[in-house]
Amino acid sequence: MEIRLDITGGMGIRLSGTLPQEAISESLSRAVEQAVDDGSLARCESAPANPQMADAQHYEISVRLDRPGARAETFSFDDSQASGPVLDLIDQLTAALRTWLLKSRS
Amino acid sequence: MSSCCGPVHGMQCIVPPHMVESMKTRGDETVRKMAEEMEVAAETYRGDRVIASPARAFMAAPTLSDAAEAAPKREVYDGGRGARLPGTLLRSEGEDPVDDEAANAAYEGAGIVFELYSRQYRRDSLDGQGMSLVSTVHHRRGYNNAYWNGHQMAYGDGDGVLFAKMTELSVIGHELSHGVVQHSGGLIYRDQSGALNESFADVFGSLTLQYHKKEKAAEASWLVGEGILGPEIAGDALRSMKAPGEAYNDAMLGVDPQPYHMDLYVSTTSDNGGVHINSGIPNHAFYLLAQYLGGFAWERAGQIWYDTMQAIDNPHATFVDWADTTVRMATKRYRSGSRVAKMTRRAWKLVGISV
Numbered sequence: 283m284e285i286r287l288d289i290t291g292g293m294g295i296r297l298s299g300t301l302p303q304e305a306i307s308e309s310l311s312r313a314v315e316q317a318v319d320d321g322s323l324a325r326c327e328s329a330p331a332n333p334q335m336a337d338a339q340h341y342e343i344s345v346r347l348d349r350p351g352a353r354a355e356t357f358s359f360d361d362s363q364a365s366g367p368v369l370d371l372i373d374q375l376t377a378a379l380r381t382w383l384l385k386s387r388s
Numbered sequence: 389m390s391s392c393c394g395p396v397h398g399m400q401c402i403v404p405p406h407m408v409e410s411m412k413t414r415g416d417e418t419v420r421k422m423a424e425e426m427e428v429a430a431e432t433y434r435g436d437r438v439i440a441s442p443a444r445a446f447m448a449a450p451t452l453s454d455a456a457e458a459a460p461k462r463e464v465y466d467g468g469r470g471a472r473l474p475g476t477l478l479r480s481e482g483e484d485p486v487d488d489e490a491a492n493a494a495y496e497g498a499g500i501v502f503e504l505y506s507r508q509y510r511r512d513s514l515d516g517q518g519m520s521l522v523s524t525v526h527h528r529r530g531y532n533n534a535y536w537n538g539h540q541m542a543y544g545d546g547d548g549v550l551f552a553k554m555t556e557l558s559v560i561g562h563e564l565s566h567g568v569v570q571h572s573g574g575l576i577y578r579d580q581s582g583a584l585n586e587s588f589a590d591v592f593g594s595l596t597l598q599y600h601k602k603e604k605a606a607e608a609s610w611l612v613g614e615g616i617l618g619p620e621i622a623g624d625a626l627r628s629m630k631a632p633g634e635a636y637n638d639a640m641l642g643v644d645p646q647p648y649h650m651d652l653y654v655s656t657t658s659d660n661g662g663v664h665i666n667s668g669i670p671n672h673a674f675y676l677l678a679q680y681l682g683g684f685a686w687e688r689a690g691q692i693w694y695d696t697m698q699a700i701d702n703p704h705a706t707f708v709d710w711a712d713t714t715v716r717m718a719t720k721r722y723r724s725g726s727r728v729a730k731m732t733r734r735a736w737k738l739v740g741i742s743v
Contacts, residue, residue: 292533293559293613293626294586294664295641297550330424334538336566336577336585340659361535369471373529380549383640384620 283311284346284354287379291360292339297379303348305382310374318345322368323357332362341372448698449516449572458512460502461520464491467527467542474524474540490525490555494543497560497596498523504561504592504599505568508686509694514567521564525555534559536566549618550641556616559626561596565589572697580706582663587670591693594629595686605678605685611635629675632668648672650707650740669739670707677735681728688728692718711736711743 283306288298306314317323323343332338338361346354364372452458465475466488478491485492498521505511513519522540531544534554541563543554566589569575575585590612598608612635613626623636623644632646646668647653653669656662674693678685695717702709715732722728736743 290659291664292535293562294659295532295550295626296659297532297641332538333420333577334570334574335535336569336589337533337535337563338537339533339535361533362537366471369528373531376532377530377547380547384549387639 283314283348285314285375286342286344286354287375288342289376290340290342291337293337297376297383299379299383301375301379301382305378305385307378310378313371313374314345315347317368317371318347318355322365322371323359326359326364326368327357329359329363329365331360335360335362338362343372343375449511451516452506452510452512454510456512458502458506458518460499460513461518462495462498462502463520463522464495464498465522465524466491467524469526469529469545471528473527473537473542474522475526478525488525490543490545490553493553493555493557494523494525494541494560497555497557498541498564500557500600501561501564501592501596504596504686508599508690511568511694514564515571519571534563536563536570538570546616546618549620551616552618553616556613557600558593558597558612558614559616560593562589562593562612565592568592569697573701574703575705576703577660577663579661579663580666581702581704582660583666584670584705584707584710586663586667587674588693588697590627590629590667590671591674591690595690598684599686602684604683605689606682608685610675627664627668627671629671632672646671648739669741670710673711673735673739673741676738677732680731680735688722691721692728692732695721707741708743711741715743 283303285301285306287301290296340358340360342356342358344354344356346352361369460481462481463477464479466478467473467475478488479486479495502513502521505513513521524540524542527542527544530547532546532551534541534543541560546553566585569585569588575581577585593612594608594610610630611625611628614624616626617623617636621636621641622638623641625635627644627646628635632648633644635644635646637643645654645665647666648668650669654662654665656665659665674689678689681688692714696710696713699717700710700713714736715729718726718729718732733743
């Protein structure tokens with residue numbers, strides 16, 4: 283599995299990068315796979331955004347699953363569109379990305 | 389207000405997308421729902437036309453009388469590191485501090501913002517009608533952000549690496565000021581109107597801090613979010629109104645992308661059309677005006693910006709619209725040809741906007 287996460291908006295700080303397989307724990311990998319398969323991520327895209335929300339973070343997540351012939355699927359949504367479980371997943375992905383970027387930097 | 393979708397009396401009208409957007413931003417729950425239904429209808433019945441009543445009429449906030457003293461109504465909740473809002477009540481108005489630093493900072497900060505708006509601009513809370521100031525702290529896990537969701541503030545704890553904390557006073561002032569924008573007719577959160585929304589929040593976030601520290605314009609740092617970046621990050625703050633583009637320069641977060649002049653305006657689809665980027669231009673204009681006028685920036689410069697927000701009545705306002713209104717407000721309050729009016733025009737000129 284490979285995941286690219288691009289976080290924009292929020293208070294104006296951008297954080298983006300690609301998580302290779304080695305940076306994704308088994309449990310996180312399973313959670314992402316499930317969110318792709320059960321449509322949780324896709325549903326966020328079609329959920330109505332809250333136009334009165336200021337400083338919402340925007341997420342663009344590209345996931346390439348470890349399946350034969352699998353192509354990357356991309357999902358775009360913001361804080362107001364995402365369900366609670368998806369936001370929890372985003373927080374886990376962000377933590378993994380931060381750890382990976384710090385490790386890559388040092 | 390009546391809602392209608394589809395032909396009425398054989399006449400077909402269309403509500404343009406920008407008007408639907410205004411309805412979503414400025415309308416009450418009924419109007420917002422109507423606007424959302426209109427969007428769905430437009431997609432479902434392509435070719436059909438919809439008509440609707442216009443967005444709720446603009447109304448500036450009522451002003452407190454000189455004798456009146458407004459009192460805040462604060463509520464701070466513990467989000468328990470989850471996404472649900474508001475969470476568990478931690479501290480209500482008038483209660484003693486609790487054993488939670490973030491909760492106390494959100495409570496005290498909201499009180500300072502309330503005081504600035506009520507004492508200086510005679511505004512009773514965000515809506516001008518005494519609405520409660522609701523904050524949730526410990527929102528989500530390691531969440532590097534704070535936001536205004538149309539009803540309340542939410543503050544993450546930061547991850548301790550990229551961000552140290554979110555309940556810094558200029559950030560609190562920033563988030564609450566988004567509420568003031570919303571209840572002053574609103575500015576669509578995209579492109580230049582969105583950048584003006586962001587800039588207003590930055591200006592009054594910075595003024596909240598200056599007001600609390602009793603700093604004159606020349607003494608202030610003009611940084612928004614000073615000290616909230618984590619120890620691993622090379623930078624001073626989220627933004628600098630004095631030197632847009634120089635708040636941070638970090639291997640992980642990149643370089644502060646804010647311009648200070650229209651020649652450097654960034655055209656982008658990211659960040660709602662660069663609302664946190666191009667806000668550097670009106671931010672810098674405000675900084676320049678505050679420096680020209682000297683003294684406490686929340687007095688004359690802040691008053692002009694506040695008056696502009698109450699007068700502009702255009703959710704799609706551009707930088708030129710805003711600049712033009714600041715000059716009109718400066719002229720109205722401080723008379724035509726006054727130094728204040730001249731300096732307001734000059735501040736805009738130096739960021740590349742002639743009005």
